[in-house]
Amino acid sequence: MKQIPAEDLLPYARRADFKVAKASELTGRDARFYRFLEIVPGLASWSTLIGIVLASIYWSFFAAYFIIAFAIYWVLKTIFLSYHVRYNLKRLKHHMELDWGALVERFAHDQFYHLVVLPFYREPSEVLDGAIQGLLRAKYDPQKLIVVLAAEERTGEKQVALASEMQAKYGSQFGNFLVTVHPDNISGEIAGKGSNVHYALHAAREEVIDPKQIPYRDVLVSIFDIDTVIYPHYFNCLLWHFMTAEQPYKSAYQPVPLFTNNLWEAPALSRVMAMSSTFWQMIMQERPDKAATFSSHSVSFQSLYEIGYGQANVVSEDSRIYWNLLIANDGDFDIVPISYPIAMDATAAPTLWGTVVNIYKQHRRWTYGVENWCYIVYHFTKNKSIPLRKRWSIALLQGEGYWSLVTNPIMLFILGWAPIFLGTREFHQTVLSYELPILVRNMLTFAMIGLIVSAVIALSLTPPRPEGHSRFKYVVMALQWIMVPMTMIVFSAIPGLDAQTRLMFGRYMGFWVTPKRVQS
């Protein structure tokens, strides 16, 4: 694997600490500072939760006022986010109806290639077939697609053979079909999707792009989870947004992940979590200045090349790649939401308990994205070329995001009642003590209107009912949203707190591969 010449990298990306993943990779003051940053999120979350309990016991009135303020904030936040989801739904549906092939015709785009990286682990052939056949169904010239099926050496011969089998089966139908085998135990990497993609991009350049002398600026890279099945106009839609972006080479392109491949087979719990993730990404589509890349996304090869393809030593590689790009480009890098769907698998397992465990682990991995906050803040103190206001804005916004993810559900559904149970006798005598639970209940009930909106939107995004599934399941799909208060605590707050606590104590997580269930 040839290293990228340093002079090809952006100046900031040449720094030795550019791809830092944890405090132990640094020395001296930098290491101590980074370690401090790793402690901050967990400390802030735990302090908040413990603080509310203590305030409820010793300063019950203050805690009650805080909870009232928080309940009102939550209702307004629900309205705010619901507005974004509903708006994006309109845009998403409009984009799904457009003929993007016709739209891109006004641009000269024949020179562009799409490099599709499909990293996989132990997924069965059906999952690989689904992803590759999705590429073939795309309304795009397959000869302009460079498909890289990225296997892992550590999974053994069987999976490598499966990749070769796929190459034999589909290779001739694409412009290029490359199989890479990411070696095990490369120094400085952690096993996972990030390191596999990193290796695959190196290989694609060496084996396809450079030999064919394709300009890096003419290659759009789409890094897809292996369960990603694209919608037919994905590449045209991506290309249109690339051509119309303010700064196409300083932008990452984010589709909307719809976890619908196995939605009809997945249990209700899994559907709620999957659709909740989709809703969050729909919200982010309308707030691109607050977003980062998530899961499957696209970006120019030139951009990736200039930062050495991102990091191979982090868990949350999908978001980290954006932060790498933002920091290396001195803050001048955007997220362009394309509001076009890609279909993925909802996390599920053959048993309900297995599903619960898988969802928990998946969300713990996602919320371990808090490691990115340490990275961002660390480099914000180093890269003074990024406007100060932007640095503060991003640091606070991202920090608040990870803090609220963990604390808000617990505060709302559990600690909101703490002053009532833990408050002083003087507090218990007051009208405030009796009105507080009534107010919190009413606020939560009002916020539940958001769940009705969610149910309606989720049903509108549900694929057509396959054979063998009762119509009654639509009712279940509507009613399943009552689980949201529970899922917010069990699958957002607790795994988030778990992840932050691990980071706080330096018990760094590895990459846990979410098992992909076979699509029916």
Next chain:
Amino acid sequence: MPQEPLIKGLSKRRRTWFFRSLLLIFVCTLPVVILYTTGYRLDIFNNETPTVVTTGGIYIDTENTDVQVYLNEEQFVRPRLFQSAYYLQNISAGNHRVVVQAAGVHTWVKELPVYSHIVTEAAAFNVPLVTQLRPITEYQTATGTVVYFAVDEQTVLRAATTTEPMVFATSTATSSLVLNPEYEFVAQLFASSTATTSVFADNARGTDEFRFMTESELPATTTATTTPRIISRSDIELVDRGVELYAVWRGQPNNIPYYFCVSSTTVASTSERYGEHVADAIFEPSIATSASSTVYSLNDRTCRSEIKLDRLQQDVYLYDFFPGVSNLVLLHLQTGLYVTEIDDRAWQNTQSLLLGDDFLVLIENDLIYIKRGEYLFELLPEIDSN
């Protein structure tokens, strides 16, 4: 087909406008909601110009879900948040009469003081008008049905109120029946009991003949030379001294139940809000209760450690806590068996469980046994209280 998508992403300007609007709502709503939850209300009906008034509340604890609660003759609807209680909101400061009633049970009535921003607590109880008495007979059938010998049904039913099946045997043959060990146990308890003796008898030792007497009539040395009988539950003791019964708080001052305390600070206001007897107990404890009563000051409340129980000016044969609770007392008086509350604000509600002077009462392991004539019963204390 359009040349470009017709729906653009949300503009930053629109998002900012929306955010600022919600922020404005938050800033305006928060103080209003805080004022509301602390008891402030905008009165637009009782005055020509709208004015802000302060209110308090009353919290009535009652396990019975079928009762109706009236405040000053007006019925309140149960708020769903409190499954076993009523929370009466928006009540102006002053004294208010609360009535808790239902068909088939005694009515609980209390006049309670309400202060601005404060919720006054009370626990209502409603004893059934007809108490269930479960017969306990010496013999039972193999299936556990009680058996009476040589007695007609009317005689037993005059003594018992039960829906349980009974067998009235015409013969005294017992070969097909089984002995009831409970009967033997209860009969032994009654054999060794002093259920017909006044609890004040020991206190009055030395007098010619015990009879109900006032405290002033009681020899001064009597109470000093006797050891009061003490019954304890949840840090509350029931004790007889002289010819009175007291409920005494023995726990930490901070944990003292609300009914031992008042929120007023003067004799006049306490007398007006809680009753003269409470004012005396707080401000003149040595006269109103007993020498051992103490008065605590807890922040904005004043609490006494003793409350005198209302024994309806009758002699007391037996007293104990009502099974399962510590705020109600069971009193076997001359005219029957009663339940009274310790809470003496305004007055103590006393409700009859079983009227008459022809029965004995025993309490064993929170079970109430009745002996009426030669018949034994267990009194089933279905009560709607907490």
